[in-house]
Amino acid sequence: MNELDFGPFLLSFKLAAITTFILFLIALPVSWWLSQTKCRCKPLVEAIVSLPIVLPPSVLGFYILYALSYNSPIGAFFDATFGIKLVFNFTGLVIASCFYSFPFMVQPLQSGFESLNKNMLEASYIAGKNKLQTLAFVALPNIKPALITALIITFAHTVGEFGVVLMVGGSIEGETKVASVAIYEFVEIMDYTHAHIYSAIMLTLSFLVLLGVYIFNLRYNKRIGVA
Amino acid sequence: MFYINIQKTLHGTLGNMELDVAFSIKEHEFVAISGSSGSGKTTLLRILAGLEEANGEIEVGGEIWLSNKTTLPAQKRGIGFVFQDYALFANMSVAENLLFAAKDKKLASHLLELTELKELAHRLPNSLSGGQKQRVSLCRAFMRRPKLLLMDEPLSALDPLMRTKLQQDILTLHKEFGTTSIMVSHDPSEIYRLANRIIELKHGKIIHDASPKELLLKTQGSQKFSLTGELLEILKTDVIYIAIVAIGQQIVEVVIDEEEALRFKVGERVQVSTKAFSPSLSKVYI
Numbered sequence A: 001m002n003e004l005d006f007g008p009f010l011l012s013f014k015l016a017a018i019t020t021f022i023l024f025l026i027a028l029p030v031s032w033w034l035s036q037t038k039c040r041c042k043p044l045v046e047a048i049v050s051l052p053i054v055l056p057p058s059v060l061g062f063y064i065l066y067a068l069s070y071n072s073p074i075g076a077f078f079d080a081t082f083g084i085k086l087v088f089n090f091t092g093l094v095i096a097s098c099f100y101s102f103p104f105m106v107q108p109l110q111s112g113f114e115s116l117n118k119n120m121l122e123a124s125y126i127a128g129k130n131k132l133q134t135l136a137f138v139a140l141p142n143i144k145p146a147l148i149t150a151l152i153i154t155f156a157h158t159v160g161e162f163g164v165v166l167m168v169g170g171s172i173e174g175e176t177k178v179a180s181v182a183i184y185e186f187v188e189i190m191d192y193t194h195a196h197i198y199s200a201i202m203l204t205l206s207f208l209v210l211l212g213v214y215i216f217n218l219r220y221n222k223r224i225g226v227a
Numbered sequence B: 001m002f003y004i005n006i007q008k009t010l011h012g013t014l015g016n017m018e019l020d021v022a023f024s025i026k027e028h029e030f031v032a033i034s035g036s037s038g039s040g041k042t043t044l045l046r047i048l049a050g051l052e053e054a055n056g057e058i059e060v061g062g063e064i065w066l067s068n069k070t071t072l073p074a075q076k077r078g079i080g081f082v083f084q085d086y087a088l089f090a091n092m093s094v095a096e097n098l099l100f101a102a103k104d105k106k107l108a109s110h111l112l113e114l115t116e117l118k119e120l121a122h123r124l125p126n127s128l129s130g131g132q133k134q135r136v137s138l139c140r141a142f143m144r145r146p147k148l149l150l151m152d153e154p155l156s157a158l159d160p161l162m163r164t165k166l167q168q169d170i171l172t173l174h175k176e177f178g179t180t181s182i183m184v185s186h187d188p189s190e191i192y193r194l195a196n197r198i199i200e201l202k203h204g205k206i207i208h209d210a211s212p213k214e215l216l217l218k219t220q221g222s223q224k225f226s227l228t229g230e231l232l233e234i235l236k237t238d239v240i241y242i243a244i245v246a247i248g249q250q251i252v253e254v255v256i257d258e259e260e261a262l263r264f265k266v267g268e269r270v271q272v273s274t275k276a277f278s279p280s281l282s283k284v285y286i
Helices: A007-036 A042-054 A057-068 A073-081 A090-115 A118-126 A131-159 A163-169 A179-188 A192-224 B041-049 B094-101 B105-114 B130-142 B160-177 B188-194 B212-216 B258-263
Strands: B002-012 B015-025 B030-034 B055-060 B063-066 B079-082 B148-152 B180-184 B197-202 B205-210 B224-237 B240-247 B250-256 B269-275
Touching: A007 A042, A007 A090, A007 A131, A007 A179, A042 A090, A057 A073, A057 A090, A057 A163, A090 A131, A090 A163, A118 A131, A118 B079, A131 A192, A163 A179, A179 A192, B002 B041, B015 B041, B015 B197, B015 B205, B030 B041, B030 B188, B041 B079, B041 B148, B041 B180, B079 B130, B094 B105, B094 B130, B105 B130, B105 B160, B130 B148, B130 B160, B160 B180, B160 B188, B188 B212, B197 B212, B205 B212, B224 B250, B240 B258, B240 B269
Parallel strands: B030 B180, B030 B197, B079 B148, B148 B180
Antiparallel strands: B002 B015, B002 B055, B055 B063, B197 B205, B224 B240, B224 B269, B240 B250
16 A cells, blocks of 8 residues: 555645635625625525535536636636636636635624624624624624634535536646545545545544534533523 | 604504604703504614614704714714613623723723622623623613613513612713613603603604603592502402402402493403592512
8 A cells, every 4th residue: 555645635625724714704794794784685695605505516617617717808817917827726726616615604604693683783883883893893703603613614615525626626636636536536546445545534524523513512602601 | 952853664563654753852861762562662762873764853962963964873973872682792791891882991990880790890791690781781881971871671671679779770870970861661660760751652753741740640639549450350259349450560459349340351451549548658678
């Protein structure tokens, strides 16, 4: 048996960490807006946000590929202006992952914000605080379980993605070959030993992550007095 | 002076209703707003706070809070608001709740001292009782030395003993800070104790605007003793009938005759009254 190559795992985690960070910044205002708005267009925005959950990853991957390739206006623009290629490299993976995992960040945050006592937010406005201060000092600290859930599920979901990554990134060693793609290739070449080891690692990690989230939420709710 | 003239269409369970009120309040007044549920009391309070939009004008000491052109946001109105459900910041300790409203440690410790909360300054709101939470909320409302203090049924979730204690706190703070206070309340004794004016709303309109004495003391002038309550049960014992009536927190028995027993229905609002006698008062020890 060859020495185990942890490269694909590291790449998966790097991708997930960057994606989670970017998505947190994007999803925070979106979920806050969705939780507070009385706009009639809310269902429309919610439907768009949730699309990646129901779309086959190949459909999402195909559109991203189509939109970002060198032949498309967007891809051509980035290539010409910044010299950045958006597909079949790590940058492309990050962009694709951001689309793919977006609802997993928005939905927990939004339901967290919606469960907050509206009077508490209004008390903050009356205390002279603007919306940004209220979000940072009152809303976010009071939805810790939702926040932790959003961050960890987004991270885990990005580690676990396969279809979109394969379509947009292919399988370039050290660049786009993440753990899930590596497992797929081991199975394809019938190297079941490595497929087993990689799969077992993924299974264990995923389980531990979820267990951690649920334990944290239980403890937090006990402390705050909800459960 | 506060000049208030507000119109707003409310969409309630009973269809649309027009909230249309105009009144003015002198500085340092303590106004109680009463009325049945759905009469627009809370909405009026929220419009005054800047939490809800409306048409009309609000002017406070020359400052325009609401006009056709502008709406001053809640943040800039310099008000205090006490919610029925306390609305404390669950992630902050008692002291932090106060300091979040204004970074004035001296004032915070003075307020906590006054309301006997000093010992609890570092506790989280969730570990407090209802009465303690509402006192924290009251202190928080005073941290910005409000021109106008708004209270939305602040004591209705508390037991009678705690209510009396908090009424005293409210009155003390109202006087010490020289604020103008508006409180939504259903409790006649509370209104009588705290307010010097009562505005009663019905279907979004003011139907009474008087002193609590004029409006609440229904037996003024006559030698009459009168209480309103709910008829719970009519019992027949031998030849007489006994009506069981709930008056406030008390349940009393009243002897009635057969004709009355047939006339009244259980669940009706009834008045228990008697003339030309002098009720005696004695202290109650709980």
